[in-house]
Amino acid sequence: MDPADDAVTLSEGAVTALRGALPDVADRTVDAIITEVPSYENALSGPMGATIRQAVQLALGGFVALVSGTPAAAGTRRDPRRPATASTRGAYDLGRGEARSGRSMEALLAAYRIGARVSWRELSRVAVDHGVGARMLAEFAELVFAFIDELSAASAAGHADELAASGRVRRRRLERIAHLLLERAPADAVHAVVASTDWEPPETLTALVVRSDQVRAVLTSVDPATLQPADELPALADGERTLLLVPDVRRSLLLEQLGRYDAVVGPTVPWLEVRTSYDRVERALGLPRPDGTDRVDGLLDTDDVLVDLVVHADPAARAALRARALAPLEGVRPDTAARLEETLRAWLLHQGRREEVAAALFVHPQTVRYRMGRVRELWGDALGDPEVVRELVVALA
Structure with missing residues (x-):
């Protein structure tokens, strides 16, 4: 069955009284939120407080209009559990604004819970004073809380969407900073992008x-x-x-x-x-x-x-250096040349200490003596030239 078919319908006197109480209900609601949710204390004490009071009053006014029996269109009636599009849009925008202000969803939901409690307390008092019975009062309570639940859900969606959007914007700005740094962009250009985000430049x-x-x-x-x-x-x-x-x-x-x-x-x-x-x-x-x-x-x-x-910073230069430094090995068989190159490298690194060279190559010291004799034949007196030794150290590194 359509919820609107058995919806609460208040008397004209009760509706008039509820409408008259709305400014006071809005004030009490905002005051309670300021008292019980610390993060709203400063936000709702100044001009923002007046704006929120008006918004609360308008939202509750929309609810009273729904339960008053006012037709939404010819022959139809809206479900009082569901706020009008304008109300949900306002709640959605409120959620986005709260995210931009840095307040958490927990704070916003706490404000809605307090608003529901205070609104119900004040509105039910007026309804009882104007003859609303216990059964209808229970149904009235259900409508009040369902209505505010719908508004809080819209605000939660707005809050989440704003965080997602702002998160994407922040990520793009941080990625832009990284791009500029890797491109070696001028410092002024980097600082300009940094200034548009909350990223604190490190040392x-x-x-x-x-x-x-x-x-x-x-x-x-x-x-x-x-x-x-x-x-x-x-x-x-x-x-x-x-x-x-x-x-x-x-x-x-x-x-x-x-x-x-x-x-x-x-x-x-x-x-x-x-x-x-x-x-x-x-x-x-x-x-x-x-x-x-x-x-x-x-x-x-x-x-x-x-x-x-x-x-390995300049492979071409290193290849040219190796070719020049190891030129004496050009006429030697490849396998023999490889062993002599390996031995010469170890000899240079261990500064001619034969026992250490042998240990590094896993050969007998006599083998090292034989190989180095062959190396000296190939290089001759050049092995005593510091410049030649320097080239060999780099070439064989």
Whole structure:
């Protein structure tokens, strides 16, 4: 059966009395909210309070109109449990405004609960004074609370929609900040975007690349103000890795927190220079590994591979240097040349200490003596030239 068919219909005298009581009911409702919900104390004490009082009065007036028997259209009557479109739109907009003001949904729902209680207390008193019996009073109570539930649901929807919209706007602005930083945009341009959001510029930023399936877990371990660029960077084009820019963190602590994740961590730099941190991470991702595994298998601190980064910074120059420095091996059989190269490298690194070279190569010291004799034949007196030795150290690094 349609709820409107057996809806409460109040006498003309009761309706008139209810309408006359609305200003006082609105005042009492707002006063109760101010008293019982601290976050509304300042918001409702000034001009905003007068606006809300009027809104409460209009909403309750709409309810009284519904229960008064006023037809919504010829031959029809609205269900008093359901506010008119204008009332729900107002409640929806109220929810959005509360979100923009920074008040929580809990505060808004508490205000509605208090409003329902006070409104029912005041309206029921007027209804009883004008002859409304117990049975009708119970039905009247149901309508009051159902009506306010509908309004609170509309406000909750508005609050949620505003948070979602503002969250998207904030994310886009943070992504824009990250984009400008990675593009090395002028400081003025970066500061202009920062000024439009609530992101507080840190002293430093640290770039790190983590496996995309671990991003959520990593974000719970770092500062919530961490930037996550949306732009697809060349080194991350496969989508399997994600860049994060972490503000004001001690690298030792960050490395400890990331211990169980697969990540590459760059240096900590002044926040406007974070591109240099990312550049180092990007170069580290391109370094070859002896075992052929991905550089994001496990945790890698770029400070631990500085020599490799320098040596591999210019592959073409390094290839030319190797060709020149190792030219004496050109006429030697490839397998023999490989053994002599390996031995010369160990000899240079261990500064000619034969026992240590043998241990590093897992060969007998006499083998080292034989091989180095062959090396000296090939290089001759050049092995005594510091410049030649310097080139060999870099070429064989």
